[in-house]
Structures are given as C-alpha cells and as structure tokens.
Amino acid sequence: MTDEIRAYPAQAEETEKDQSGRSLVLPARIDEMTALRKFLLEEEGMTEREKKKICLVAEEIFVNICSYAYNSEAPGKVWIHTLITDDEFCITFADKGLAYNPLADIRDPENYNPDEQIGGLGKMMSFTIMDRQYYEYRNGFNVLTLVKSLRREQGGTK
C-alpha cells in the first residue's frame, strides 16, 4: 500500500483518473451503488469474473457504510480509490463516520449455519475473496483497504 493511498481521503475531492489509480466520491446512499458498480465495471486490467467479485465486495463495504457510518439525516460521503498493478487490485474505502473496524468479528465460513444465522454473510464473503485487508482510523477517517491478487484468479477460483 503506497503512501499516496494512505493519504487519499484528505486529497480526493472529485472523480479523477491518473497514474496513481482512479477515484470516486459518492454520497453514502444505497442507491449510489449503481454508480459504484458502473465505476468498477469500467476498470481495466481485470477479467469480467474478477470484476463481479470486486463488485460483490464493494457492495458489501459500501452498503455497510451507508447503513451504519453516519447517523445524521443528511448522508455523508464515501471516498473510493482503486489501483491496479501488474498482479494486484487494490481498493480503498474511506468515510468520516463513526469509527468502526470491519475486520473485527469475521465469521468462519466453515461454521456458518443458515438455520441459525443470517447476518455477517457479506463480510465473511468479502474477506474470503480478498487476499489482504487493512483498516485504520486516521484524521477522522475510517480507511479500509482491500487487496486482491489477480494472478491467482487466472489459475484458481478464489
């Protein structure tokens, strides 16, 4: 993870595309998922299958922020940044909502029982798909960065 991504929330103010990746800022509203999906499907350098998995992860994180980060009536913002290297895709979500570490309390898929529970599914799926996850609360921002190896997808099914 580069320093640039770490500093991202303080810098990004509008949609842009340059050598350091792509950025998008959206209101934290669930209906904005359509715009986020469009943004991700336009990503170059990934297969359609990889993009669908990234959409799945992004939906989970974005909806979680929309649902729980801000408790005021006016929605806050969500900052999204993506970066593709030769062998990895990196996506960062940032919000100025309540401090929350989504990496806590991740369930083990082996122990999931649909007869007993229905929550926690999306988070469990997201962190199964992605290879590395980082969370930090910095300068009033929740910053969650997720990294997926693109090499593995070519020969495997993760």
Add this chain to the structure above:
Amino acid sequence: MTITKTEENGRITLKIDGWLDVQTSQELNAYMEKLPASKELVFDFTDLEYISSAGVREVIAAYRRQKNADADFRVISVNADVMDVFSMTGIDKKINISKNNTSA
C-alpha cells in the same frame, strides 16, 4: 433482474434472471412476501449473472420459509460465478443447490 413464475403440480418455480444485488434483492423480498405457500419451491438461476450477499440472504430466507412449512426448496442451474459465492459461504452444503437443471 426479472422474475418469471411457473407452477405445476404444487411446485412453484421462480426463474430469476440478471443481477441479484442489494437493490434487486429487495424486489425479490417483496415478491416472496406475496408468493403463496407451495409444497415445493425452486429458484431457477439459469440466467442469473451475479449474486451478492443480499441475494444470498434472500435464498436463505426462502430456504427457511420452506423448511418451517415442512416443504421443499432447491436452487437449480447455477453458473460457476454464482456457485463460487454459495461455496465461499458454505451454504451449498446445507441447501440443495445444483449446477445442472434437475427439475425434470
């Protein structure tokens, strides 16, 4: 997403096409609330391209609904991408989910 319903000998089949995400899963939820009880319910995913956790939750809700009524539930004709999602949650081991159409 589109839902096409067929009914035969007490079995209701819902063919669900397109993307089942956080927004369209709400449509499926509303549809399911109005759906009458049946001794067998089948979700046909032949043309389902994508499912997110919100969609998986609707599948689980349908499974529970049928189980609580002592009725059958299964998901058929699931493509590889969607099956991946079921597999990573492990629910393919708990719910009758098949890659091939075995409804005949």
